[in-house]
Structures are given as C-alpha cells and as structure tokens.
Amino acid sequence: xxxxxxxxxxxxxxxxxxxxxxxxxxxxxxxxxxxxxxxxxxxxxxxxxxxxxxxxxxxxxxxxxxxxxxxxxxxxxxxxxxxxxxxxxxxxxxxxxxxxxxxxxxxxxxxxxxxxxxxxxxxxxxxxxxxxxxxxxxxxxxxxxxxxxxxxxxxxxxxxxxxxxxxxxxxxxxxxxxxxxxxxxxxxxxxxxxxxxxxxxxxxxxxxxxxxxxxxxxxxxxxxxxxxxxxxxxxxxxxxxxxxxxxxxxxxxxxxxxxxxxxxxxxxxxxxxxxxxxxxxxxxxxxxxxxxxxxxxxxxxxxxxxxxxxxxxxxxxxxxxxxxxxxxxxxxxxxxxx
Ligand SMILES: Nc1nc2c(c(=O)[nH]1)N[C@H]1C(S)=C(S)[C@@H](COP(=O)(O)O)O[C@H]1N2
Ligand SMILES: [Mo]
Numbered sequence: 001x002x003x004x005x006x007x008x009x010x011x012x013x014x015x016x017x018x019x020x021x022x023x024x025x026x027x028x029x030x031x032x033x034x035x036x037x038x039x040x041x042x043x044x045x046x047x048x049x050x051x052x053x054x055x056x057x058x059x060x061x062x063x064x065x066x067x068x069x070x071x072x073x074x075x076x077x078x079x080x081x082x083x084x085x086x087x088x089x090x091x092x093x094x095x096x097x098x099x100x101x102x103x104x105x106x107x108x109x110x111x112x113x114x115x116x117x118x119x120x121x122x123x124x125x126x127x128x129x130x131x132x133x134x135x136x137x138x139x140x141x142x143x144x145x146x147x148x149x150x151x152x153x154x155x156x157x158x159x160x161x162x163x164x165x166x167x168x169x170x171x172x173x174x175x176x177x178x179x180x181x182x183x184x185x186x187x188x189x190x191x192x193x194x195x196x197x198x199x200x201x202x203x204x205x206x207x208x209x210x211x212x213x214x215x216x217x218x219x220x221x222x223x224x225x226x227x228x229x230x231x232x233x234x235x236x237x238x239x240x241x242x243x244x245x246x247x248x249x250x251x252x253x254x255x256x257x258x259x260x261x262x263x264x265x266x267x268x269x270x271x272x273x274x275x276x277x278x279x280x281x282x283x284x285x286x287x288x289x290x291x292x293x294x295x296x297x298x299x300x301x302x303x304x305x306x307x308x309x310x311x312x313x314x315x316x317x318x319x320x321x322x323x324x325x326x327x328x329x330x331x332x333x334x335x336x337x338x
Pocket of ligand 2: 153154250251252
C-alpha cells in the first residue's frame with residue numbers, strides 16, 4: 001500500500017486557493033520528497049481554501065459545521081501544469097445525471113427540483129449493524145477530508161475536482177460486514193416526481209441507477225463518499241447530498257444521490273453493464289490500452305475545452321492512481337474484465 005496520510009504533526013501550513021493549488025502542491029511536494037514519489041495521497045495540506053468565487057450554497061447547519069471542520073487537505077499530486085482545478089462553473093454545469101435527462105446541461109437546469117433534506121440512507125444486507133440512517137448520522141463520526149481527484153468519464157472527457165467527504169471504508173466498518181460481504185451495491189433515489197428523467201419513456205435505464213464495487217475496492221482509502229465539493233455542499237446536479245467517488249474508475253461508477261448501500265455476496269450488475277454489456281463492464285477501471293468498442297480510450301479532453309483549444313491529453317493507467325490500486329488487480333485480465 002503506497003498511501004500514507006501524514007499525521008497532523010507532519011503537516012505544513014499553506015493557504016490553498018483554487019488558483020494556487022498547483023503552486024502550493026509543488027512547494028509541498030518539494031518539502032516531502034523524502035516520502036517518495038508516486039504517493040497518491042502524499043500528505044495533507046492544512047485547509048485554508050479560498051473558494052471565494054464559488055457561489056455560496058445553503059447547507060443544513062450540521063453539514064456547514066462538518067465542512068468548516070475539514071481540517072486537512074489530501075492533495076493528489078498530478079502534473080502541476082495540467083492537473084489544475086476545473087472551474088466550478090464547468091464542474092457544476094456539464095454533468096451526467098440521467099435522472100434529470102441525458103443532455104449535459106439538463107442536470108444543472110433541472111436538478112433544482114431534488115429535495116435533499118431530510119435524506120436517509122439504508123445500510124443493509126450482509127451486515128450486523130444495518131438500518132436506516134440520517135445523512136447526518138452517516139457523516140457525524142468521521143472527519144471530513146478534501147480530496148482533489150481526476151474524474152475521467154468513459155466518454156473521454158475529464159475534470160479535476162476537489163471533493164469533500166469521508167472514506168467509504170469508515171461507513172462500511174461501522175456497519176460490521178459479515179464474512180459473506182464480498183461486494184457493495186449502491187442505489188440512487190427513485191422518485192419520478194422529483195427526477196424528470198425517470199418520467200421519460202425514452203430512458204435506457206431501468207431505475208434505480210445501480211452501481212457496485214468489490215469489497216477491497218470499497219475499502220480502499222482513495223474511495224470517497226462525497227458530501228461536498230469546492231469547499232461547499234454538493235450542488236444537486238453533482239449528486240447531492242451523497243455520492244460515491246472512485247477516482248481510478250470511469251465516472252459512471254461514481255453513483256449519485258445514494259439512498260441505499262447493501263453489502264452483498266454476489267457481484268452486482270450495474271446499470272450501464274445491464275444496458276450494454278459489451279461496452280461497459282463491472283470493473284470499469286480507466287485503461288488507455290482497452291478501447292471502448294466505438295472509440296479510443298487512449299486520450300481524453302480535459303474540460304473546459306473549445307474548438308480552438310481542444311486540451312487533449314494522454315489517459316493514464318488507472319487514471320494515474322496505478323501506484324495505489326494496481327495491486328488490487330494483480331492476475332486479473334483487464335481486457336476481459338473491462
Ligand atoms: N445516479 C446517477 N449517478 C451517476 C450518473 C447518472 O446518470 N445517474 N452518471 C455517472 C457518470 S456517466 C459520470 S461521468 C459522473 C459525472 O459526475 P459529475 O456530473 O459530478 O461530473 O456521474 C456518474 N453518476
Ligand atoms: Mo460518465
């Protein structure tokens with residue numbers, strides 16, 4: 001395991017602003033070179049983020065408190081020139097969230113109708129301590145962390161997003177999985193009243209949107225349950241109030257607006273796999289060497305882009321997180337298990 005999270009005593013004080021993230025990361029990397037190159041979470045940077053040009057949200061009081069108690073930033077080193085933060089307007093304006101339509105701007109236009117408070121999540125299946133939990137109860141025992149991750153959609157565009165949330169592993173451990181818990185299955189809310197995409201008879205998806213992870217993937221320290229981004233709560237179009245973020249997998253694994261987390265014995269069938277099993281698999285690990293049947297996965301368009309600045313870059317194995325996750329797939333044929 002290459003991940004080391006610095007102890008508070010190892011932390012350095014930095015003011016991190018969206019504009020200066022890569023500069024401070026560069027300074028930070030200089031300062032921790034001794035830890036070795038290639039650590040995805042090379043350490044935490046003191047949170048003093050200035051997201052002053054990000055529109056203010058209106059989180060419930062408990063969430064506001066959790067967000068302001070986010071003490072440490074876990075910065076994912078990337079290429080300092082390329083992996084700058086995607087502007088908030090792009091990350092919250094260009095989305096995939098079929099519950100609100102299949103167009104990229106549909107979610108931002110229509111997700112206002114989603115009521116995210118109160119919100120509860122059922123934790124069930126192969127666990128000793130299941131039940132229905134309020135979002136606050138899920139969040140409360142854990143420290144909020146900021147994670148700056150690349151997000152690579154299977155459609156070959158990508159962004160760099162600063163998420164706020166808690167490791168999924170902590171929620172799973174608290175549920176006390178039984179020895180039969182081999183996989184985790186997630187479900188998004190079904191409510192056609194609030195989600196116009198679920199009223200459409202043209203929709204490909206058999207609701208609810210379902211995703212799944214193998215247990216070791218779910219327990220991996222990079223796997224995050226996000227409740228915020230850019231220093232604020234999640235905008236509805238990004239999967240409020242609770243979404244998964246699995247940075248080494250194609251974006252469709254990162255299921256939004258979760259209402260159910262089930263520990264299960266058998267490998268779940270995820271929504272996109274059900275729709276087009278030849279195109280979308282269960283693993284969906286980012287892999288530049290295994291093309292989608294209809295397009296190459298060797299490169300990606302980093303957003304925002306334009307006709308004049310296509311901003312194309314090479315896609316990295318496991319989206320750049322290979323040092324941390326490749327060992328999970330030792331011996332697995334990644335062409336077969338795409
Ligand atoms: N419930 C649900 N979750 C979802 C989707 C969706 O349509 N419904 N789209 C997925 C896809 S394809 C991607 S690329 C990411 C996009 O996340 P973003 O809009 O926050 O960038 O969400 C994923 N999670
Ligand atoms: Mo996607």
